[in-house]
Amino acid sequence: MNFLKILKKSVIDSQLYVSVTGTLFAVFFMEEQKTFRFPTIFLIFITYFSGYLYTKYQKTKYFNRILVINAIAGIICACLIIINHNEIRLLKWSVIVVLGLLYNSFFLDIYIRKIPLLKVFYVGLVWALVNCWLTLPEFDLPIFLISFFFITALVLPFDIRDMESDTVQTFPKIIGVQNTKNIAYLLVFVSMLISGFYLQPSFALAFFLTGCITFIFIYFSENKRDDLYFSFGVETCSALPFLFLGIMKYF
Numbered sequence: 190m191n192f193l194k195i196l197k198k199s200v201i202d203s204q205l206y207v208s209v210t211g212t213l214f215a216v217f218f219m220e221e222q223k224t225f226r227f228p229t230i231f232l233i234f235i236t237y238f239s240g241y242l243y244t245k246y247q248k249t250k251y252f253n254r255i256l257v258i259n260a261i262a263g264i265i266c267a268c269l270i271i272i273n274h275n276e277i278r279l280l281k282w283s284v285i286v287v288l289g290l291l292y293n294s295f296f297l298d299i300y301i302r303k304i305p306l307l308k309v310f311y312v313g314l315v316w317a318l319v320n321c322w323l324t325l326p327e328f329d330l331p332i333f334l335i336s337f338f339f340i341t342a343l344v345l346p347f348d349i350r351d352m353e354s355d356t357v358q359t360f361p362k363i364i365g366v367q368n369t370k371n372i373a374y375l376l377v378f379v380s381m382l383i384s385g386f387y388l389q390p391s392f393a394l395a396f397f398l399t400g401c402i403t404f405i406f407i408y409f410s411e412n413k414r415d416d417l418y419f420s421f422g423v424e425t426c427s428a429l430p431f432l433f434l435g436i437m438k439y440f
Contacts (some may be wrong), residue, residue: 196240198218201420204241210428211237211316214340217430218320218332219391228273229324235262235269236282236319240289247293276359281323288315305358309348316427335380335396342403343375344370348350350419353412366412373407395433402429 200206212234219225239262246255255429262285270279292311293302301311317336322328345360349369352361360369381400385393403426 192277197421199418201417201424204238204245207241207358207424208234208238210424211319213428213431214316214336215320215324217392217395217434218336220431220434222325222332224324226271226273230284231317232266233323235266238287240286243289244293267282276350278319278323281318283349284393285315285318288318303357304425306360307340307362308357309344309360310337312344313337313339316340335384335387338376338380338383339400339403340427342373342380342407343423345373345376346407346423347419348415349410350416351413361412367409367420370410374404377403377407391437392430394436397428397438398431399426399431402426 201310213232214231216225219229242255242420243259246252266282267279272284285366288311291301292308302308314337317333318341320331320336325332348355348359349361349366352359352366355362377400381397384396386387387393388396406423407428410419
């Protein structure tokens with residue numbers, strides 16, 4: 190039990206885990222598009238990790254330290270881009286970083302997280318831009334839609350988890366838990382449908398299997414469930430396409 194608590198605090202609560210799953214989700218599409226490069230993987234991971242740290246530790250005594258970490262991370266990311274890519278990639282990355290700041294910055298009068306119902310779509314937008322724009326020479330609409338619908342669906346169970354503590358109106362608070370789940374089912378189904386038409390067969394199969402597992406996690410999402418169910422279980426769904434692809438390649 191103590192081991193699980195240590196694991197949760199050091200890996201999940203530290204935002205390390207969500208950064209890894211987000212990076213693996215991007216790697217899945219990089220593999221499909223044959224744009225896999227280690228510097229890009231490091232760039233995405235550092236961007237996710239520093240962004241989630243910034244979001245979590247606002248209004249805490251650690252925030253000044255987090256700002257220093259963010260500044261160092263920004264310099265590292267800029268160097269990775271300048272050395273390995275070009276100024277267009279730097280511009281794309283900068284836009285995504287600004288979108289992340291607009292999501293949750295306490296010094297702004299109004300930020301995205303405070304706007305009712307917009308949060309779930311905004312998170313889907315940022316993750317989708319990483320997959321379909323940052324890692325590719327040109328914007329790829331099918332990858333954008335697959336990522337956007339799927340990640341938006343994964344955010345909805347977290348709204349179910351937080352429905353009693355959220356201070357803004359969310360889908361579960363307005364339309365109820367079951368209707369929120371129905372929206373999530375639909376979003377996952379649409380992303381699976383697009384992937385079936387657009388992705389290469391092995392990648393489409395990996396995403397289909399991911400969708401099936403995701404349906405199960407959505408079905409059992411309840412407000413009373415332990416946080417680990419969401420922060421580990423639901424979060425893992427974004428890494429499943431890459432993991433299933435790896436299993437199929439191995440066998």
